[in-house]
Amino acid sequence: MTWNKDETMKKLFLTAAALALWAGAARAEIKVVTASSDLKYICERVGGAEVKVESLSSGDQDLHMVEPRPSMVFKLKKADLLLRVGLDLDMWVDSLINAARNPRLFYGAAGYVDASAGMALLEKPEGKVDASMGDIHIYGNPHYWLDPANAKTMAKNILAGLKRAAPEKCAEFDANYAAFIKETDEKLAGWQQRMAPLKGLKVVTYHSSWPYFAARFGLDVAGHVEPKPGIPPSASHLDGLVKKMKAENVKVILTESYYPRKGPDFLAGKTGAAVVTAAVSAGGTKDVGTYFDVFERVITELEKAAEKK
Numbered sequence: 001m002t003w004n005k006d007e008t009m010k011k012l013f014l015t016a017a018a019l020a021l022w023a024g025a026a027r028a029e030i031k032v033v034t035a036s037s038d039l040k041y042i043c044e045r046v047g048g049a050e051v052k053v054e055s056l057s058s059g060d061q062d063l064h065m066v067e068p069r070p071s072m073v074f075k076l077k078k079a080d081l082l083l084r085v086g087l088d089l090d091m092w093v094d095s096l097i098n099a100a101r102n103p104r105l106f107y108g109a110a111g112y113v114d115a116s117a118g119m120a121l122l123e124k125p126e127g128k129v130d131a132s133m134g135d136i137h138i139y140g141n142p143h144y145w146l147d148p149a150n151a152k153t154m155a156k157n158i159l160a161g162l163k164r165a166a167p168e169k170c171a172e173f174d175a176n177y178a179a180f181i182k183e184t185d186e187k188l189a190g191w192q193q194r195m196a197p198l199k200g201l202k203v204v205t206y207h208s209s210w211p212y213f214a215a216r217f218g219l220d221v222a223g224h225v226e227p228k229p230g231i232p233p234s235a236s237h238l239d240g241l242v243k244k245m246k247a248e249n250v251k252v253i254l255t256e257s258y259y260p261r262k263g264p265d266f267l268a269g270k271t272g273a274a275v276v277t278a279a280v281s282a283g284g285t286k287d288v289g290t291y292f293d294v295f296e297r298v299i300t301e302l303e304k305a306a307e308k309k
């Protein structure tokens with residue numbers, strides 16, 4: 001075989017090109033860990049190609065009840081950014097922060113993002129908090145992401161965190177953020193239009209997950225299957241609720257996908273109300289892939305339930 005200069009140069013060139021490609025693929029991505037699948041979705045929208053995001057929970061889990069696991073600690077050890085829902089919804093994240101000992105993610109550090117910062121909260125307790133109020137939702141209702149308008153505040157908090165993690169990418173993040181805000185506003189306008197005919201619709205919800213959704217779209221929450229947040233229903237509570245639903249002509253029971261159907265089905269049997277099972281987060285049911293799908297689906301289901309009346 002004779003030495004061929006051109007051939008050798010070509011091989012060298014190809015090797016260099018492959019190395020450049022490899023280096024590109026391995027470029028520093030911002031490693032993000034989120035408490036919820038909705039935070040993951042919003043972070044991917046704002047972070048674009050610069051982020052690799054993992055959610056610690058799936059959309060069909062009750063975020064109050066996630067159990068910390070060693071595999072989660074491992075994810076936090078390697079992460080640049082941690083996004084949490086905050087308030088007392090994901091208190092399990094605190095034990096993970098303590099166990100992972102990653103100084104980037106300590107409370108107040110550059111990589112710590114509480115998505116609830118600056119959020120206008122509902123059901124904020126006034127005066128003394130005592131045990132009779134139940135032991136969750138003590139700082140106000142933490143299910144704020146169920147008003148799509150609040151996604152803008154979440155995205156803003158995430159944007160600030162991403163900029164701290166990669167200041168050189170600020171322009172890219174700003175552009176992604178602006179596109180996300182625009183899409184949120186457009187979708188919100190459409191959903192408000194669709195919900196306008198349902199204004200004042202009385203619903204009973206399983207958990208108090210829906211006050212932000214109800215306030216945004218004009219639903220009237222007449223009661224909850226749970227007597228207090230986190231407390232399973234007793235027979236006497238359900239009997240009282242049947243009376244209330246009949247007296248107030250409540251036709252819809254809205255239940256989160258991860259709660260047992262027994263209570264809602266009992267109420268439906270006694271009152272004739274329709275049960276709407278809804279995903280409250282991205283991935284909560286098979287047909288809810290994204291955060292925006294959550295609203296698309298629950299609004300479609302509410303429209304169907306209201307039509308049946």
Ligand SMILES: [Zn+2]
Pocket residue numbers: 064136137142143207208209229
């Ligand atoms: Zn809750």
